[in-house]
Amino acid sequence: MTGPAAEAAGAAPRRGLITLSIMLATIMQALDTTIANVALPNMQGGLSATQEQIAWVLTSYIVAAAIMTPPTGFLAARFGRKRLFLVAVAGFTLASMLCGAAASLEQLVLFRLLQGAFGAGLVPLSQAVLLDTYPREQHGSAMALWGVGVMVGPILGPTLGGYLTDLYNWRWVFYINLPFGILALLGILAFVPETLRDRGRPFDWFGFSLLSLAIGALQLMLDRGQSLDWFSSNEIMLEAVVVGLGLYLFVVHTLTAPRPFLDPNLFRDRNLVTGLLFIFIVGIILLATLALLPPFLQSLLGYPVITTGYVLAPRGLGTMVAMFLVGRLIGRIDTRLLILTGLLLTAFSLWEMAGFTTNSTTWDIVRSGLVQGLGLGFIFVPLSTVTFATLAPRFRTEATAMFSLIRNLGSSIGISIVVTLLAHNTQVTHASLGSLVTPFKQALRWADVARFWSLDQPLGLAALNGEVTRQAATIAYLDDFSLMMYVILLAVPLLLLLRAPKAAAA
Secondary structure, three states: OOOHHHHHHHHHHHHHHHHHHHHHHHHHHHHOOOOOHHHHHHHHHHOOOOHHHHOHHHHHHHHHHHHHOOOHHHHHHHHOHHHHHHHHHHHHHHHHHHHHHOOOHHHHHHHHHHHHHHHOOHHHHHHHHHHHHOOHHHHHHHHHHHHHHHHHHHHHHHHHHHHHHHHOOOOHHHHOHHHHHHHHHHHHHHHOOOOOOOOOOOOOHHHHHHHHHHHHHHHHHHHHOOOOOHHHOHHHHHHHHHHHHHHHHHHHHHHHOOOOOOOHHHHHOHHHHHHHHHHHHHHHHHHHHHHHHHHHHHHHOOOOHHHHHHHHHHHHHHHHHHHHHHHHHEOOEOHHHHHHHHHHHHHHHHHHHOOOOOOOOHHHHHHHHHHHHHHHHHHHHHHHHHHOOOOOHHHHHHHHHHHHHHHHHHHHHHHHHHHHHHHHHHHHHHHHHHOOOOOOOHHHHOHHHHOOOOOOOHHHHHHHHHHHHHHHHHHHHHHHHHHHHHHHHHOHHHHHHOOOOHHHHO
16 A cells, blocks of 8 residues: 555554544543532532632632633744643643642632643644644544533533542542543653744733733623622622723734734634634533533432432433534535534423423433433534634634633623523512412412411411422523523524535535
8 A cells, every 4th residue: 555545544543542642631621610510519618618719619710711721822833732732731630639639728729720721721722633633524523522522521520520529529520630631641742743833923911911801800700790799799890891991902902913912814714703603602502501400400300419410411422422423424414504403403402491390300301401412512513623614724723722712701601691590580480479479369278288388377488488489490490491592593594604614515
């Protein structure tokens, strides 16, 4: 065998080893976005922290990761992508060990900041490496493998976190990263090639500072808004002003500076801009649903933590199946049709969720989660392929960093919106339902009803108020699911802006 065929055969094993190495890093980082959530109550007790204080364990990671994602493209160009990848994996693994060994809340928050800063570049770097490792006609399959880590990691994180916390203790949600980190480090060191370095490229400190300030303030505002009652708080007002001013100055600076932090030419690619809008919407649905379902199952349906994790796991299974299926379909079917299929499946699953009741069965939860996992898988892989299909290779690392940043911002904004609406709608619906509960309601005087909800006894009134609250919360959850369904459907017209990749058409 000679020529291109022999070269392709020799490259295949190396590509497989590169893929395996960077997938380990991707899964490690993706798991950490949600794995610590279920362990927070245990951390709070172990570190003697208040509810607001322990929330900084999540906030510090999110803010650091958001700020350090945009400079990934510059750092990779300046120091070499392989070097940056190795530093990021080593730093993330070491920070994870320090988090597990933290003796105080202050230490844990500091180490989580380091973990977020080092982990910020892992996902965009892994995506850029895969796009460069595989030829364009195999980008769909490559993105399917990459998407398994990015999408399934956050979905399975709560399940794994609950299992480790229940079986051992909360420190193991961080220690679990050690084997992944070591294997990824060795694989990247051995198999990932280094890129050319642009030593003369200047760093736009002013542009980076403006963008970091805006992103950091936005993340703080979204994370603390609900607990501080949003714009009735001076802190939230100040953060909103910082966000608006920082973004405005950053845009002006980007359009006028000779060497800005983000190259404006990056946003002349129509597929990239449309893909960023799409991934923002996907980010809203991906983690906002995960933020709603566990409390819905535990507080309203009475599921234990471990059972909740098991019931949510099929969502990740559906995503994996869809990604491997789509990886084989890309190139044979128009990418936009695959994305449309995913949008419709996701909307259908949310329509089913909008019909949940307090009597919904486990099969109802599993079935809707499986369908939603399939839908998200059908969206994510084709979207990750078509977004970069028409983009110049020199922009890839910078563009993949933006792709990850926008997805994370979408998740943060989506979670803040649904949690705020949940609290607000629960109060409004409770007041509406409560107005119907009067001594003049004959149904409340029936003997069978009065035994449980007596209007003449304090315990009866408390039980009745508890049931009204339960039903009001259920309606509020269903309103959130309906809202997300409409958001997905409103994204369908964006498909008209996407250009089909030439390779796929051929």
